[in-house]
Every structure is written in C-alpha cells, then in structure tokens.
Amino acid sequence: MYIYDSVKKTKLPFEPMVPQKASIYVCGPTVYDDAHLGHARSSLSFDLLVRTLKALRYEVTMGKNFTDIDDKIIKKVQETGQNLEEITTHYINQYLEDMKALGVLKSDIEPKATESLEAMESMIQGLIDKDIAYVVSSGDVYFDTSKDSNYGAISHQVGDDKDNQSRVEHTSQKRNPKDFALWKACHGEDDICFNTAFSKGRPGWHIECSAMIEKHFKGNDEYSIDIHGGGADLLFPHHENEAAQSRCATGHELAKYWMHNGFVNINGEKMSKSLGNSFFVKDALKVYDGEILRNYLISVHYRNDFNFNEEDLLNSKKRLDKLYRLKKRIAPTGASKPNKVFQKSILEAMSDDLNISVALASIDEMISETNDKLNANQKDKGLKKETLANIEFINELLGLGGKEPFSYFQIGIDTVTKTQIESLIEQRNEAKKAKDYEKSDAIRDKITAMGIALMDTTDGTLWEKI
C-alpha cells in the first residue's frame, strides 16, 4: 500500500506501527446542520482507504469523531430553544443515516467531544503544568506556539508574522499571534459551560481530536495513530494545532501519515456553509439513489477537487449501469472465486494511493471482456460464477454493484406501474409473435414515453428505467 502523505508531500509506502494493523482517525463533522456533499466526499475517501486496507488483510481500527460542542451549536441552541443534546443527537443520527445510504462502512469508534471532556481537561492541565499553555484573565486557555519548536511542521505555514498579514484579528491577551484557544471561558448566562480546575468554559476546537485520539488509541513511542485524515481545509490551522498539542502533551508525534481529501465545488467554487451553496446529502438522496451518488463521488481521485454537476453524475451512472447489466446477464448463478488477474489489477490500483480511475478502468475492461465471452457462449457457467465473484469483490472493495440487478434498474418505480409495464410488454410480445410490428412498435413507444427502455434478449424482454 502506498499513500500520499500531505505533510511530507510525497507518496510513501504504508508501514504501520504494528505490521498488518492500521489505526486511522478522521475529523468528522460539527453537528449543527445536515451533512453536505463535502462531508460525503471526505467520508467516502476514507471509506475507500479502509476498504482497501481490509482487502489487503489489514486489521483496521477506524475512528471518526463528532464535534458536538461548539459556538455554532450553542448559537443554534439559543435560536431554537432546543437543548444541546436534542440538536446534536438529531444531526448525528441524520449524518449516520446519510453515510449509510452512501455505503460508508461504520467507524469502529465514534467519539463525541462531550463524552471526552475529562480527557481534554487533563491534556490541557498537563500543558499548563508544563508552562506550554497559559490561562489569561478572562479564563481562556491558550497554547503558546512559541514553546513548540516544531510548530509549522505540519502545514509548513508559520513563517515570520511580519510577513504574514493574516486576516485574523489577534486577541490582545495572546502572547503570540498564532497562539490558539485550548479552552474558551464562559460567556454570559445562556452559554453552555463545563467546570474545570482552570476555568468554567468549554473546549476549543482543536483539543478534542488530540484528547480523543489519546483516549481511544494506543500508539507507540513515536506516534499515537498511523493515519490522520480530514478535508484539505483542516490542514491549517486545525491539524497544525492538533499536532502541536499532542506533541507537547505526549512527547511524540500524533500521526505517522496525514491524508487530506479535496473539496467538492459547485460551479467551480468551494462548497461551504458560509458561502451558502451547500448541497445536502439528504436532499441529493431524494433525487438519486445512494449508490449512484457514491459511484459519482468516488469517481475522481480523492485529492483532486471535485466539480459537482448533474451531467457528470448521469455520465458516471452509465458506467455503473453497465456493471449491473452484466450482473443481470449472469443471473441467476452462484459465485465461485474472482478472476485472479482482475482482482490483482483492481487491488493494485487501489493500493497506489487509492487510484480509483485505474481501478474503474480495470472494471470496464472486465465487463467488456466478459460480455464478449458471453456473446460467444451464453451458457458458460464457470464464467458466470467467476463474474459474480468479481462483482462481489468490487462490492467489497468499492461498495458498488451489491444490489439485486433487476431491482437496480427499477428504483423509483411503484408496483402499479411495474404491473402496467409488464402487461404492455406481454401485449407487445404477442404483437411481435403475430409479426404485427406496427403495433409492437406503437406499444414500445408508449413504454418509452413512460421513461422505460426495452431490451429484447434470448431470455425474454427486459426493461430498465431510463
């Protein structure tokens, strides 16, 4: 397995702390709103990583957190009058449901910030004791970046502050402009706060990940986890700060490898909540089946920007259709073993920093070769069994092709319409038998007008939703 390390900026062989075991932690969502396509892409990127590692026989431990205490959630509490837990539980459940619909495997560990306050408190206290963190008069606790000689090693982005006209307004109470809050003191009556030895308040954003990683993973003398992942926007400052806290608190690096996924753009612009151009997963799911969305969102390499548009989505769907047509063609059959050459090529592609394009190309090749062979010999049982095994392997590795093929082409068609279509097909076949082609074509036109395509095969007439 090779992965691109976005800190070292190069592709490296994956050599975990413990051979054949992989510990992964990915920054999850802040649960104050529904998941958008950007969350989906991040989730899907690391889902492919997990699936690939598993296919390579790694024992994977995957952790993804929920940030369930933060300014925006508190704002939502104040706006809606609902309590914090109601809000966060709702969005956590919605998130999990959305990701499930996209075929994302459930993480082994899903820690919430509010369940890890003790771990955060003790990490912050440790940093205060070491004089790396300091408490100011307001009660805020800051991390002193000047105490960490490696600060900047993650994002390569510190430099001289004189050259850095950051758009951030610096708090006067900070010792250095780059210092960041580990703990934010309570503001007013309706704020949501927790008691600690240093002040009443709540955690800063970065500390939760460091604390939760320490709490849930056991690393070695050098690292806490093998791979730390997240969106490219988290590289700075979030991951820089996480790394600094962890380094100073534990005496070793947080992660051996860092992976960052690219953005989802809408009309060439980053999709984000602040730009107001978010496309929510649950809305997309109303229009498209989860597998079709998944197929589209994973079709571009995870590090590239992804420009979302409906036309491309429909194009990528045609590729998935071909897989299911083949699956339809070999049904019914049992699975034997996947073709070794095929399995090797697709797995090798994914082992190369998740090269999905090459993986998909090898699927295309397998499909057309198999169709070709079936054209020559429709009844090749051995081939059918092998092909089903191939498709099952694809499903395991990429999460595609797992559905019953006939129902795949009938998603969104109700039973009444289904019966209607089938009776029209019967009428058409009778007309065909009588060589009344004018009538049979008229019936086909009628069916086409319903958004259904027909295919006459030796096994009878099949239909698909267009």
Place this chain on the structure above:
RNA sequence: GGCGACAUCGCCAAGUGGUAAGGCCGCAGCCUGCAAAGCUGCUAUCCCCAGUUCGAAUCUGGGUGUCGCCUCCA
C-alpha cells in the same frame, strides 16, 4: 501580504523521464423485424515560452489562467 494546489481529446479522467489508460458523447460496422443492450473499429502530443536530457505531459526556470488555505469549515 504569506503559503499551496491545479491546467491532458467536445465532457469526465489516469499518467511522476521512454514515446498519451478508461468512461461519456460522436461516427462506421456486427447483431436485431426495427430498436435497445452487447461487441468491434475510428477520434488528442498533453496552457504558453525557454532549458536539462539520447529521450519530457512527466524534471528546472519564467509566464498565463483557475482554485484553495491563512476566520468556522470535509
């Protein structure tokens, strides 16, 4: 102002020094009553300029363009 990414056929997209994968679309053919599906064939020299090299889409330098991070953000 600082830091960074990207630019390959009409569209999507691989490729990290050895002579341009794949998909969609289009065209031609096989198959078909006709279609559809499937199969076969055809379609690019890689943003521009200069350099390194026997050889560059791939390396170096300089442009141009697009996007991102530096504030919450996947």
